[in-house]
Amino acid sequence: MSEPLTTRSTEPAPHRALAERAAALDAADPLAAVRDRFVLDDDTVYLDGNSLGALPTAVLPRLTDTVTRQWGELRIRSWEESGWWTAPERIGDRIAPLVGAAPGQVVVGDSTSVNVFKALVAAVRMAGPDRDEILVDAATFPTDGYIAESAARMTGRTLRAVDAGAIAAEAGPRTAAALVNHVDYCTGRLQDLPGTTAALRAVGALAVWDLCHSAGALPVALDADGVDLAVGCTYKYLNGGPGSPAYLYVRAEHQPRFDSPLPGWNSHADPFGMAPRYVAAEGAPRGRVGTPEILSLLALDAALDAWDGVTVHEVRAKSLALTDFFLECVAALVPAGLLSCVTPAAHAERGSQVSLRCAGAGTVMRELIGRGVVGDFRQPDVLRFGFTPLYTRHSDALRAARVLADVLADRAAGAAPGPAGGHGDRPGDLPEGTP
Numbered sequence: 001m002s003e004p005l006t007t008r009s010t011e012p013a014p015h016r017a018l019a020e021r022a023a024a025l026d027a028a029d030p031l032a033a034v035r036d037r038f039v040l041d042d043d044t045v046y047l048d049g050n051s052l053g054a055l056p057t058a059v060l061p062r063l064t065d066t067v068t069r070q071w072g073e074l075r076i077r078s079w080e081e082s083g084w085w086t087a088p089e090r091i092g093d094r095i096a097p098l099v100g101a102a103p104g105q106v107v108v109g110d111s112t113s114v115n116v117f118k119a120l121v122a123a124v125r126m127a128g129p130d131r132d133e134i135l136v137d138a139a140t141f142p143t144d145g146y147i148a149e150s151a152a153r154m155t156g157r158t159l160r161a162v163d164a165g166a167i168a169a170e171a172g173p174r175t176a177a178a179l180v181n182h183v184d185y186c187t188g189r190l191q192d193l194p195g196t197t198a199a200l201r202a203v204g205a206l207a208v209w210d211l212c213h214s215a216g217a218l219p220v221a222l223d224a225d226g227v228d229l230a231v232g233c234t235y236k237y238l239n240g241g242p243g244s245p246a247y248l249y250v251r252a253e254h255q256p257r258f259d260s261p262l263p264g265w266n267s268h269a270d271p272f273g274m275a276p277r278y279v280a281a282e283g284a285p286r287g288r289v290g291t292p293e294i295l296s297l298l299a300l301d302a303a304l305d306a307w308d309g310v311t312v313h314e315v316r317a318k319s320l321a322l323t324d325f326f327l328e329c330v331a332a333l334v335p336a337g338l339l340s341c342v343t344p345a346a347h348a349e350r351g352s353q354v355s356l357r358c359a360g361a362g363t364v365m366r367e368l369i370g371r372g373v374v375g376d377f378r379q380p381d382v383l384r385f386g387f388t389p390l391y392t393r394h395s396d397a398l399r400a401a402r403v404l405a406d407v408l409a410d411r412a413a414g415a416a417p418g419p420a421g422g423h424g425d426r427p428g429d430l431p432e433g434t435p
């Protein structure tokens with residue numbers, strides 16, 4: 001059962017005050033009703049939307065129609081009659097406002113990893129043969145680093161890992177492109193996208209941004225900030241579902257020179273011409289490769305309905321309020337010295353998660369999950385709590401902090417571990433070697 005969210009008369013004063021604050025903040029929340037657009041239960045505090053967003057209620061009926069009518073009855077006709085063929089660009093145009101892009105620059109398909117490859121190799125090709133180095137964010141999510149290394153080898157460039165905050169200073173006349181994470185997956189640090197992009201462009205290099213942990217959580221202004229290329233996943237803050245396809249942004253002015261390293265038939269100017277020679281399509285479709293993942297794409301399309309009438313600025317305001325409040329609750333309830341926060345305190349440097357370092361973090365997270373608070377664990381010692389403003393409440397933040405305080409108190413008292421689930425990614429796996 002869920003812990004009561006209202007004040008209990010037996011509670012110590014700090015708990016009561018925080019519960020009253022949480023109730024007042026939730027009552028004043030302009031996004032409160034948006035939670036009803038998701039399938040959630042009040043027994044669980046779900047703080048893992050930065051790994052897999054919750055299921056929007058609009059998805060199941062839409063998928064049912066897609067499967068039973070569009071696929072089951074219309075079959076092959078649906079490529080045209082149900083708009084399947086053009087879904088990657090159409091849904092890209094729905095994501096575009098969330099990342100500050102005008103229509104015609106975002107295409108949806110493939111995984112983020114594959115889009116990182118397309119974007120980075122295309123950026124290096126656009127930069128020209130005289131630029132022999134690629135920069136990559138030193139703390140990058142691993143897949144970007146692996147792909148950057150392969151892209152460098154394939155294109156005959158050198159790969160240099162640099163702290164994301166130092167890329168602006170390190171880029172020079174040799175730099176072809178830099179691949180940077182907008183928000184660090186582990187620490188939740190928000191990088192300076194406008195400043196880094198401007199510095200890269202000033203030296204003639206291209207900026208390639210990974211927006212996985214920022215799109216849908218905070219304002220992104222790709223067009224206004226001069227970003228060259230960007231990629232992002234749709235299963236986190238965009239709630240597209242497990243394995244939902246990623247997106248690729250290619251700035252309009254670069255599209256004619258975008259030379260995809262994966263020129264599949266779907267990005268051909270005349271796909272059904274079946275010509276032996278490749279001629280690239282114009283515009284965003286140039287980023288396509290093979291047959292679109294229609295079921296996942298249309299699940300994502302439905303998921304984006306959750307954004308109707310919501311601005312990303314409201315989302316950002318609530319995200320900061322939630323993370324501030326969670327940090328305040330943790331500071332008030334958890335004895336000093338047990339945790340340290342690796343997420344920046346400054347709003348300008350914070351994404352939509354709070355990462356806390358803690359001894360035995362993997363075991364602590366399993367215990368939290370067993371008690372109904374779902375975050376995740378990241379190596380080597382980080383408890384990660386993601387705040388999704390569309391459905392997370394201040395009362396959830398408070399309950400998570402209370403349960404965290406209880407778990408840490410039980411550990412300090414040497415209490416036996418209670419029931420445990422997984423650690424948020426692979427249920428049942430042991431997240432780390434320590435007991």
Ligand SMILES: Cc1ncc(COP(=O)(O)O)c(C=O)c1O
Pocket residue numbers: 111112113114141143144181185210212213233246
């Ligand atoms: C920043 C970042 N980039 C890339 C990925 C990988 O994306 P995909 O599994 O869609 O290739 C993730 C998450 O898995 C991520 O957090």
Ligand SMILES: Nc1c(O)cccc1C(=O)C[C@H](N)C(=O)O
Pocket residue numbers: 050051052141185186243425
């Ligand atoms: N994509 C994931 C998956 O298929 C299973 C478990 C987790 C993920 C994730 O997205 C992890 C996420 N990128 C992270 O920031 O750690």
